[in-house]
Amino acid sequence: MSNLEITAASSADTFADTPFHSGERAVQQRVGVLEKMATRGQLIRSFMPDQHRDFFQQLPFMIVGSVDRRQQPWASIVTGAPGFVTSPDAGHLAIHAPLLPADPLQQTLVEHAAIGLLGIEPHTRRRNRMNGKVEKSDAAGWTLKVEQSFGNCPKYIQARRPSLVEDADAAAPVVHRSGQLDSAMQKLIAASDTFFIATAYFGKPVDESAVASTANNRQHGVDVSHRGGKPGFVRIDDEKTLTVPDFVGNFFFNTIGNLVEHPRAGLLFIDFVSGDLLYLAVSAELIWDGPEVAAFKGAERLLRFHVEQAIRVEASLPLRWSEAELSPALAPMGSWQA
Template structure:
C-alpha cells in the first residue's frame, strides 16, 4: 500500500498501489476495495497500541542494501513495545543471532511490522519508518495501520524463556536447502513473508516516496509448503482480505523474505527468494482451496539452531483449513 500523506493522494484516492489494484481487478474486487481505504489509517487506534504492548514477540520485514526483503522476529518481555502516541511505536527488542535485522536497521529505513497473538488468532499490521535508532531501541513513525482477520492462524500460546548467558547458537548458511532446512519446511504449518514496494515515481510527490515494506502471515496444514527441489518451494495462496498486499508487491517487485520457525526446537530459518505467481492451470486446480500458487526460488538460506527464546503450547489448527487440500 501507499501512504496518502507521502504520495499526495487526497480524498477519493486509493491507498492501494498499482500492483495491488491490478490483482484486485483480476480478482473482480477493485471497486469493492476502493471503498475500504478508510480501514487503512496513518495512525493507530488505541486497541492496536495496547495490543502491541502485550506481545512477547513481533515479526518484522526489512530491506537490505541490495533491496532484498527479509522477514525477521524480535522478542522481549511484554512491554518491550510501547506507543507514546498514536503515530509512534517504541521498540526495545532482543535481536537474535544472525537475524538479518542486525544488518538492515538504519535511520529512515522502511519497516513492516506484524503483531500476532497466535493463541487468540488476533493480528494487527503497522508499516512505517525508523525515525530514531539507538543501540538498544528504535522509534517507528506509523504510515499504515490496519487489522487482519484470524484466518489460517494455528492457535499456539508462546511463553518467553530466559536466554541470558546462553552460548552463541550454531549458524548454517547456504544458497540452497540442506536436509535440516527441508525437514523444518516440510513440517511447517506457518511461515511469514516480507515483500516490498519500491515506489512509483509517476505518482509519487517526490523521489523515494510511496515505497514501503510489508510482512504477513501464511498458514496451512502441515506440509502445505511443497519442496520441489533444493532451490524451489511451491505454496498455495488461499482467499484472504482482498487487500493483496503481498501478491500486489510481488507483481511489482518479485523478491521476498521468508521466515520459518521450528516451534519445538526454536530453530529459525530465514530465506531470501525470488517469486513467481501461478495464476491458474492444472497445478492450481489440483490443490483444493487454492486461489493461485506462489513459487519461490531460493537465493540465500540461514538456519540458526535453537535461536528463539520462546516455548509454545501444542497447536490447534485453524478451522478455516478444514476444507483445504494438501499436496
Template sequence: MNHPETASAGAGKSAFHRGERAVQQRAGVLEKMAARSQVIRTAMPDQHREFFSQLPFMIVGSVDRQQQPWASIMTGPPGFVGSPDAEHLRVHAHALAADPLQQNLAANAAIGLLGIEPHTRRRNRMNGRVEQLDADGWTLKVEQSFGNCPKYIQARRPSTVDNASVAAPQVHRADALDGAMQQLIGSADTFFIATAFLQEQSADGEAGEGGYGADVSHRGGKPGFVRIDDAKTLTVPDFVGNFFFNTIGNLVVHPRAGLLFIDFASGDLIYLAVTTELIWDGPEVASFAGAQRLLRFHVEQAIRVEASLPLRWGAAEFSPALEPMGAWPA
C-alpha cells in the same frame, strides 16, 4: 499496502499501489476494495497500541541494500513494544543473532510489522519508517495501520525459556536447503513472508509513483502445505483472504521476498531470501483444494540459526478455516 497515501489523506487518493490494484482487478474486487480504503489509517487506534504492548514477540519485515526483503522476529517481555502516541511505536529490543535485521535497521529504513497473538488469533499490521535508532532500541513512525482477520492462524501459546547460556548459537548458511532446513519447512504449518514496494524513478530523475515500504504477513496451512520441489524450490498455495493483496501486489511489482520459518518446539529459525513466481491458474492450482493461486519460491540464500528464539510453543489447535483446504500431494 506500502503506499503512504491513504484514503484519509484526501479524496481521490488510493490506499493501494498499482501492484495491489492490478491483482484486485484480476480478482474482480477493484471497485469493492476502493470503497474499503477507510480501514487503512495513518495512525494507530488505541486498541492496536494496547495490543502491541502486550505481546512477547512481533514479526518484522525489512529490506537490505540489495533490495532483498527479509522476515524477522523480535522478542521481549510484554511491554518491550510501546506506543508513546498514536503515530509511533517504540521497540526496546535488538535483533537476534545472525538475523538480517541487524544490518537493515537504519535511520529512515522502511519497516513492516505484524503483531500476532496466535492463541487468540488476533493480528494487526503496521508499516512505517525508522525515526530513531539508539542503544536501547528504535522508534518507528507510523505510515499505515490496519487489522487482519483471524483466518489460517494456528492457536498456540508461547512461553519464555532461558537461552542466555547460548552465547553464540550455531549458524548455518547456504544457497540451497540442507536436510535440516527441509525437515523443518516440510512439516511447517506456519511461515511469515516479507515483501516490498520500491519507489520508481522517472527518466528525468524525478520520483515516479509515490511510496517505498516493507510489509510482512502471516501464512498458515495444514502441516506440509509448503511443498519442497527440490533444494532450491518451494511451492505454496495462496488462499482467499481480505482482498487487500498486500503481499501478492508487492510481488507483482518486486518479485523478491523474505521467508521466516520457526521451529516452535526447539526455537530454531530459518531465514530465506527468495525470488517468486506467481502461478495464477491451471491444473496445478486446481489440484490443491482451496488454492486461489500458487507461489513458487526460488531460494537464493538460506540461514538456519539453532535454538535462537527464547520462546517455545506447545501443541497447536489448527484453524477451522483450513478444514476444506487440500494437501500435497493432491
C-alpha cells in the same frame, strides 16, 4: 501463465485517494474486486487506534519485514517480555529488544529504513499490521513512525501459546548459511504449518503532484504477513524451489501486489519445538491458474519461491510454544498429499 506480469489498473486520477498502490490495484482488478476495495481504503489508517496500540504492547514477539541494500526483503522476529514494545502516541511504536544473532535486521535496521510489522497473538488468533519508517535507532532500541495501520482477520492462524524461556548462560547459537536448502532446512519446512513473508514496493505515489496524505505516499514500503496451512502445505520441489498455495484473504493483496511490482521476498520459518529459525531470501513467481492450482483444493493461485540465500540459526528464539490447534478455516483446504 506463471509470470508476474499483469496489466496495470485504472488511471491514477480515479484512485488518487486510495492507499493501494498500482500492483495491489492490478491484482484487485484481475480478481474482480477493484471497485469494492476502492471503498475500503479507510480501513488503512495513518495512525494506530488505541486497541492496536494496546495490543502491540502486550505481545512477547513481533514479526518484522525489512529490505537490504540490494532491495532484497527479509522477514525477521523480535522478542521480549510483554512491554518490550511501547506506544508513546498514536503515530509511533518504540521497540526495546536486542536483535537475535544472525538476524537480517542486524544489517537492515538503520534510520529512515522502511519497515513492516506484524503483531500476532496465535492463541487468540488476533493480528494487526503496521508499516512505517525507522525514525531513530540506538543501543536502547528503535522507534517507528506509522505510515499505515490496519487489522487482519483470524483466518489460517494456528492457535498456539508462546512462553518466554531465559538462559543467560547459553552459548552463541550455531549458524548455517547456504545458497540452497540442506536436509535440516528441508525437514523444518516440511513440518511447518506456518511461515511469514516480507515483500516490498519501490514505486511512485499514486499522484506525484498531489499526495494528499501519508497513507497515500507509497514511494517505498515494506509489508510482512502471515501464511498458514496444514502441515506440509509448503511443498519442497527441490533444494532451491518451494511452492505454496495462496488462499482467499481480505482482498487487500498487499503481498501479491508487492510481488507483482518487485518479485522478491523474505520468508521466515520457526521450529516451535526447538526455537530454530530459518530465514530465506527468495525470488518469486505467481501461478495464476492451470492444473497445479486446480489440484490443490482451496488454492486461489500458487506462489513459487526460488531460494537465493538460506540462514538457519539453531535454538535462536527464546520462546517455546504449546501444541497447535489447527485453524478451522483450513478444514476444507487440500494438501499436497494424495
